[in-house]
Amino acid sequence: MRPTILTVDDDPMVSAAIARDLRARYGADYRIVGTTSGEQALGVLAELALRDQPVALVVADQRMPGMTGIEVLERAREHVAGAKYLLLTAYADTDVAIRAINDIGLDYYLLKPWDPPEERLYPVVDDLLDDWVRAHPDHTSDLRVVGHRWSDRSYEVKTFLARNHVPYQWYDVERDDEARRLATLAGAEPGDLPLVLVPDGETLRAPTTRDLAGALGLRVRAEQPLYDVCIVGGGPAGLAAAVYAASEGLSTVVVEREAPGGQAGRSAAIENYLGFPKGLSGADLAARAIAQAARFGAEMVLANDVVGLETRGPVRAVLFGDTEIEARSVIVATGVSYRRLGASGVDDLTGRGVYYGADASEASQVRGDEVYVVGAANSAGQAALNLARYAKRVTMVVRGPSLDATMSSYLVERIGDAPNIEVRARSEVVGAAGERHLEGLTICQRDTGATEELAAGWLFVFIGASPRTDWLGGEVVRDGHGYVVTGPDLLGAAYDARWTLPRPPYALETSVPGVFAAGDVRLDSMKRVASAVGEGAMSVHLVHRYLATT
Known part of the structure; x- marks a missing residue:
């Protein structure tokens, strides 16, 4: 099933031209659909959503009667939230396009005309489609990783794969029947986890990152003397x-x-x-x-x-x-x-609920949970905003009186606007507790010395370098x-x-x-x-x- 590239322009000649140019370059891998009104485009997107057919890119002209291109793209998110959005616009509309980057998540705007397409159109679309493909990989040949949610080795393996852009599917032996079935089929002992099931290779048992890199064909030795x-x-x-x-x-x-x-x-x-x-x-x-x-x-x-x-x-x-x-x-x-946190109990729980830094691709693992972030620099702010997309609540523990002195203003504003992010200023984590994984934190108020015991399953640390x-x-x-x-x-x-x-x-x-x-x-x-x-x-x-x- 080829993903769809949808175009919308009320001028039939322009609509035909953009569809022609896109088909010439991308027709072998994508289905190109041209429409001539916003309503028609939204109808096509709704039909594709009903059929569960992927849409990679929506290209809309800004100046259309009845519905502007930006309005089309904003409503398109109801049907294809993961698609890329490209606005075709005149020079006079660039201010509107720039605002749309923040308002509706517009990916790119392109000034008309786009001739020659080899120089002005294709490089832009190539980048957008490459981004879309990375976010929507073909999962038929993914690695499968079987392990424990709170295992430090499982976390290291998943992080290594994610950061090296290797798609994988995660199976938790404590939550998934399929994970337990796969572990049984592999004859896995407790010390064998995590398992990495390679589609065209031998099963790896608790591999080191070097073993994993070698099995995946990643280069681990230099070629020249x-x-x-x-x-x-x-x-x-x-x-x-x-x-x-x-x-x-x-x-x-x-x-x-x-x-x-x-x-x-x-x-x-x-x-x-x-x-x-x-x-x-x-x-x-x-x-x-x-x-x-x-x-x-x-x-x-x-x-x-x-x-x-x-x-x-x-x-x-x-x-x-x-x-x-x-x-x-x-x-x-x-x-x-990142420097190590000197609180009692933290070292014993590192990799099992306590992490230094946070990989963006793993944020979904905190879905519905209480999350704590220690730090007040930009890296901590970006992590808090990303984790807040999934967590029930994110609490930032900050030693200073506020975020203003150490974090960029645009991040401070976004954190202030986020309903599920709390900033605890003049505070620090002084203890962590848990049996098999992090279960609670002790937070001290620096001005009074008062401490508070809080339930917590996740702690991400960003405290200097x-x-x-x-x-x-x-x-x-x-x-x-x-x-x-x-x-x-x-x-x-x-x-x-x-x-x-x-x-x-x-x-x-x-x-x-x-x-x-x-x-x-x-x-x-x-x-x-x-x-x-x-x-x-x-x-x-x-x-x-x-x-x-x-």
Whole structure:
């Protein structure tokens, strides 16, 4: 059954033209349906909904008598909530179109005329359809994961699959008869869970992420003996560096411990990133960047935990548990991790109701439950809004007097407008309790010292950041918190003895020549996606300068 692309324009000639252009490009994979009025379009959508036939894209002209394009798209949500929406408009209507991005969730607006379609129409529609396909995968070949809802290993497996854009179906042995049937068929012992049932492979029993990556055909070893640049970390900085390095002809490999995207890849919405007026999810940004880097020839090596860095003459070696990668230069883009919550009982329940960060794709697991979020930065705000779509109530526990000083104003406003989000200011979590999973929290009011015991099944922690840079060893200078010192800062009173070359260090260069740092891992970085992308690109420019002198 081919998904439908529906067009609506009251001008028959324009309607025929848009349907013709769409059919020429997408007719093999999509059913193109053209209509000439809003009422006719809504009637077609209602019929498709009754038949349970998917609609991928609705394209509407704004200036139509009786019903504007925006009104058509708003009413279309009653029948096809998951479709993408494209508005065709004149330049004079752009203000209306921009408002519609916020008001009705318009995905994109396109100025008429769209000739030539190869330059003005198809790139836009390609992106919209790619997004729709990712959100509506064909489930016939999905992995099946069988495990416990409150198992830390099950959570790790699901998170790894989601963040690497591998579709799967989840079966809970405590809730689903089918899960118990599958576990019995596999002869699973309690220690075998989670099971990962691979359609064309052997069943995996409590796999490590490295085992899982290998079984799925994801690359876990580098292919070349020597690279121009090895990028450690696949967040926004690392992916940007990969795109620029590979596109400029450098042999490039990216090594990522978990999944590309970093912390940004887990965000439900990045709304202040340049060029995306509606915003985009972290997973979408990561997927686009991965495809872009792969297109230029960058290698992506997953499920490898870096343990050391060695200088071998003109070569730098990045060390792993059982292998290594040699490169003429290295870019450290490992980002940061959320700091651990020091409350009693939390460590014992991590992965079983207590989580650091929140993956956007897993928010539906909290449906109907009471959820607590610790933190007051943008990442905590985005997570709270995403979780609130499913949870009965989300309570944000904030140490400060309000969110205003640490969170972007647009998020503060949305949280204030959300009926099921409560902000508990001047408060902190001091205890967690539960047998097999989190069942309750102890929250302290900081001004009075009074404590309160509350029932809770979910706690998501976003309390600042800590860089994992111990693997760099003593040669790479870091500050007292572990952030990498770069560029002119190395020449200050505290670090001048560490730099030995006659030239000064390049702006993002560490105390080891040829090793650069970009993004959140670097001292005094901005901790924003856009700045991380900029530093990733800038680091490649500096790599070129370094390689030209060696």
